[in-house]
Amino acid sequence: MTRNTHESRTQMPLHSIDVARLTGRIRELGEIGRDPQGQLTRLAGSDNDKAGRDRFVGWLETAGLEVAIDPIGNIFGIWRDEGNADAAPVMLGSHIDTVINAGIYDGCYGVLAALEVIETLKGRGVVPDRPVVVAAFTNEEGVRYAPDMLGSLVYVGGLPIEAALATIGTDGSVLGEELERIGYAGDAEPGLLRPHAYVELHIEQGPVLEREGFAIGAVENLQGISWQRVTIDGVANHAGTTPMAMRNDAGLAAARIGLFLREHIALSNAPSVATVGTMRFEPDAINVIPSRATFTVDLRDPDEDRLQVLEAALADFLVRVAAEEGVEISVERLARFQPVGFDQCIVEAIEASAKAHGLKSRRMTSGAGHDAQMIARIAPTAMIFVPSRDGISHNPREHTEPADLVAGANVLLDVVERIACRGWKGN
Amino acid sequence: MTRNTHESRTQMPLHSIDVARLTGRIRELGEIGRDPQGQLTRLAGSDNDKAGRDRFVGWLETAGLEVAIDPIGNIFGIWRDEGNADAAPVMLGSHIDTVINAGIYDGCYGVLAALEVIETLKGRGVVPDRPVVVAAFTNEEGVRYAPDMLGSLVYVGGLPIEAALATIGTDGSVLGEELERIGYAGDAEPGLLRPHAYVELHIEQGPVLEREGFAIGAVENLQGISWQRVTIDGVANHAGTTPMAMRNDAGLAAARIGLFLREHIALSNAPSVATVGTMRFEPDAINVIPSRATFTVDLRDPDEDRLQVLEAALADFLVRVAAEEGVEISVERLARFQPVGFDQCIVEAIEASAKAHGLKSRRMTSGAGHDAQMIARIAPTAMIFVPSRDGISHNPREHTEPADLVAGANVLLDVVERIACRGWKGN
Numbered sequence: 001m002t003r004n005t006h007e008s009r010t011q012m013p014l015h016s017i018d019v020a021r022l023t024g025r026i027r028e029l030g031e032i033g034r035d036p037q038g039q040l041t042r043l044a045g046s047d048n049d050k051a052g053r054d055r056f057v058g059w060l061e062t063a064g065l066e067v068a069i070d071p072i073g074n075i076f077g078i079w080r081d082e083g084n085a086d087a088a089p090v091m092l093g094s095h096i097d098t099v100i101n102a103g104i105y106d107g108c109y110g111v112l113a114a115l116e117v118i119e120t121l122k123g124r125g126v127v128p129d130r131p132v133v134v135a136a137f138t139n140e141e142g143v144r145y146a147p148d149m150l151g152s153l154v155y156v157g158g159l160p161i162e163a164a165l166a167t168i169g170t171d172g173s174v175l176g177e178e179l180e181r182i183g184y185a186g187d188a189e190p191g192l193l194r195p196h197a198y199v200e201l202h203i204e205q206g207p208v209l210e211r212e213g214f215a216i217g218a219v220e221n222l223q224g225i226s227w228q229r230v231t232i233d234g235v236a237n238h239a240g241t242t243p244m245a246m247r248n249d250a251g252l253a254a255a256r257i258g259l260f261l262r263e264h265i266a267l268s269n270a271p272s273v274a275t276v277g278t279m280r281f282e283p284d285a286i287n288v289i290p291s292r293a294t295f296t297v298d299l300r301d302p303d304e305d306r307l308q309v310l311e312a313a314l315a316d317f318l319v320r321v322a323a324e325e326g327v328e329i330s331v332e333r334l335a336r337f338q339p340v341g342f343d344q345c346i347v348e349a350i351e352a353s354a355k356a357h358g359l360k361s362r363r364m365t366s367g368a369g370h371d372a373q374m375i376a377r378i379a380p381t382a383m384i385f386v387p388s389r390d391g392i393s394h395n396p397r398e399h400t401e402p403a404d405l406v407a408g409a410n411v412l413l414d415v416v417e418r419i420a421c422r423g424w425k426g427n
Numbered sequence: 428m429t430r431n432t433h434e435s436r437t438q439m440p441l442h443s444i445d446v447a448r449l450t451g452r453i454r455e456l457g458e459i460g461r462d463p464q465g466q467l468t469r470l471a472g473s474d475n476d477k478a479g480r481d482r483f484v485g486w487l488e489t490a491g492l493e494v495a496i497d498p499i500g501n502i503f504g505i506w507r508d509e510g511n512a513d514a515a516p517v518m519l520g521s522h523i524d525t526v527i528n529a530g531i532y533d534g535c536y537g538v539l540a541a542l543e544v545i546e547t548l549k550g551r552g553v554v555p556d557r558p559v560v561v562a563a564f565t566n567e568e569g570v571r572y573a574p575d576m577l578g579s580l581v582y583v584g585g586l587p588i589e590a591a592l593a594t595i596g597t598d599g600s601v602l603g604e605e606l607e608r609i610g611y612a613g614d615a616e617p618g619l620l621r622p623h624a625y626v627e628l629h630i631e632q633g634p635v636l637e638r639e640g641f642a643i644g645a646v647e648n649l650q651g652i653s654w655q656r657v658t659i660d661g662v663a664n665h666a667g668t669t670p671m672a673m674r675n676d677a678g679l680a681a682a683r684i685g686l687f688l689r690e691h692i693a694l695s696n697a698p699s700v701a702t703v704g705t706m707r708f709e710p711d712a713i714n715v716i717p718s719r720a721t722f723t724v725d726l727r728d729p730d731e732d733r734l735q736v737l738e739a740a741l742a743d744f745l746v747r748v749a750a751e752e753g754v755e756i757s758v759e760r761l762a763r764f765q766p767v768g769f770d771q772c773i774v775e776a777i778e779a780s781a782k783a784h785g786l787k788s789r790r791m792t793s794g795a796g797h798d799a800q801m802i803a804r805i806a807p808t809a810m811i812f813v814p815s816r817d818g819i820s821h822n823p824r825e826h827t828e829p830a831d832l833v834a835g836a837n838v839l840l841d842v843v844e845r846i847a848c849r850g851w852k853g854n
Contacts, residue, residue: 148713237818237822238794243698246818251703259679273666273669279711279717281704283527287704289702290703300667367665368667392664393665
């Protein structure tokens with residue numbers, strides 16, 4: 001690594017989290033939920049999720065924190081005393097569920113660094129003005145249950161708890177039943193703590209910080225997200241006897257959608273991204289023309305107007321494809337989140353903390369969805385990003401250098417001290 | 428139906444099969460293997476296949492035929508007596524396995540009409556010069572086990588029985604174990620009967636006869652078939668944070684293949700057909716760029732040279748896509764059959780029989796693969812086609828008018844009399 005992301009130190013000695021404890025826990029949690037082939041998967045509500053949660057709760061208890069679990073399975077480790085219990089807490093956190101065949105940092109880093117910050121402050125005898133809470137939100141990834149960020153969405157009142165618990169998973173399971181089964185349908189009041197501020201530390205999951213040589217991203221906003229499921233109905237027919245011109249091939253119609261979106265975005269010169277991540281053919285036989293193709297479209301853009309224009313372009317194209325291919329197309333909206341602006345005071349605190357630690361930072365937009373976008377509805381919120389090697393995440397090759405992990409956690413520590421310990425008012 | 432496919436009768440009275448018995452059995456067999464939603468599926472070696480086989484064998488026994496089952500599960504109903512047992516038999520047949528969510532005619536019509544022909548001849552006291560055999564070959568469709576036409580391929584010695592029995596299905600099952608399980612791993616000698624001639628009656632599964640107003644297709648050849656499985660490996664990455672230009676999206680690369688083949692065939696003005704019938708993404712998550720896409724390509728053309736050119740064009744395009752998309756592409760050959768020419772004497776007998784029955788016939792190429800193409804390796808072979816409404820097959824809407832079913836069966840009856848009862852020598 002030739003980049004220089006750490007400026008020369010000019011400040012007084014600063015406190016640091018316990019490097020070995022943090023990286024050790026990240027690795028330890030990253031071993032929970034590996035299959036015999038070595039693939040890491042902890043889908044929300046699964047046995048593997050339970051195993052990861054149990055380990056995390058054990059660490060909370062070891063740290064002497066009060067543990068609270070709400071009905072959607074969000075886990076909170078609360079550090080408070082008689083002197084500050086009435087003040088709104090500073091909440092830190094992220095999630096510990098994963099995608100299929102995941103890396104070890106996405107979500108877990110932010111949760112474990114938050115715990116590390118609390119333990120470091122406790123260990124130093126710091127007495128903050130307000131409680132400090134580490135949160136692990138349920139089903140952030142949305143792989144098994146839609147929408148993603150479901151736990152934090154419920155927490156801020158964006159989805160009734162009953163509806164959330166009734167969510168049917170891709171495997172036919174019911175989220176509420178799975179949470180009961182694994183022992184994480186808690187009885188804490190939903191939305192029990194209204195944060196004074198929420199700060200989420202996370203790997204960037206993109207290439208910008210590494211490529212541009214920054215150690216810290218001060219995340220000031222988050223792009224909008226549109227998830228749709230598209231179903232195309234054509235006509236199943238024999239693959240050998242039906243001339244090409246006489247087909248109504250749902251698979252070929254589906255193939256055009258993802259390619260259109262890529263071309264459309266390239267021509268529009270916008271920062272939009274579009275992904276067709278799932279695909280299913282029916283009857284899915286070698287010698288039968290597909291009668292049905294079902295797939296998802298994930299559209300994102302930092303600008304709400306541009307995201308709407310992209311959605312409209314897709315809708316227009318679907319009408320055109322339906323006519324040209326002689327197929328029927330239906331669309332189901334799975335999730336829709338507008339772009340989110342974060343709290344400028346916290347963003348400035350992040351920049352100041354990075355500077356105090358001699359770390360180069362830049363402001364940036366989050367390309368991924370995060371629990372922070374939900375908590376931003378009820379509290380001043382911002383995020384801290386650290387570099388992802390090659391921009392890779394949702395993949396076993398996901399990696400962040402230990403020095404970057406420590407840098408991010410120390411910035412979080414410093415930000416918490418600024419917000420929770422120095423009479424910081426924020427906005 | 429305004430078309431006039433039946434010419435005015437000018438011949439002496441001709442014999443006919445029993446219309447009610449034939450159509451009743453087609454409907455009865457078509458009810459075996461329906462799920463609660465009404466979908467008909469009898470995949471080779473399945474419980475539903477067993478149920479269909481049991482019914483068919485029951486009909487063979489009721490008809491007084493000798494039943495033989497070989498190790499790959501091919502079923503034979505043999506009509507012979509002491510006087511003709513030494514002569515090579517006339518074999519008729521097809522298959523009774525189906526695709527997923529199938530119609531009731533594909534395969535079953537030819538098998539049940541063959542049985543009907545034998546019962547009609549027996550009932551009239553006809554004593555043929557040679558045995559007449561009805562055959563139902565295993566796994567013609569190839570949906571559960573590749574390649575298709577596996578039973579007849581084994582029968583003619585084109586695939587060792589051990590290899591065929593070890594075939595792994597799409598569901599991980601082993602064909603040999605499934606045949607044992609359902610009681611159809613027989614002990615008759617493989618290839619026990621070397622036919623004097625083989626005639627397969629089948630629905631066209633294409634639109635030509637209906638569109639052009641013919642009742643009978645005298646099928647003189649069969650197009651070549653190439654099946655390949657293509658695997659594209661890209662890079663899984665986060666759908667929100669990876670700019671479009673920095674992706675290695677296996678799904679988009681896969682999307683280009685089917686569209687390329689359609690465009691290539693349109694430009695080449697050839698009768699080739701290409702189908703991407705199966706598709707699987709990994710990890711198949713909404714917010715993850717597909718790291719892998721696996722799909723099948725079914726290519727067909729009546730001309731071997733043209734089929735090879737099409738295969739080469741696909742191979743060239745895969746190299747181009749790999750380079751342009753930054754993905755790795757590997758190809759596995761699942762099946763390859765050259766175009767097959769049928770026996771001109773039998774084709775002429777079919778034409779003569781159609782004419783004798785006052786039916787308009789035309790010579791044609793089979794677009795689909797059939798067991799006949801395998802048996803043609805060891806015996807003079809041809810096929811009889813009847814119209815498929817709207818050209819639809821491999822679909823619940825598959826339909827042939829009762830008058831056409833009867834016409835086809837009566838032509839088969841007449842052809843058998845010509846070949847088996849009149850000292851016909853053929854080629």
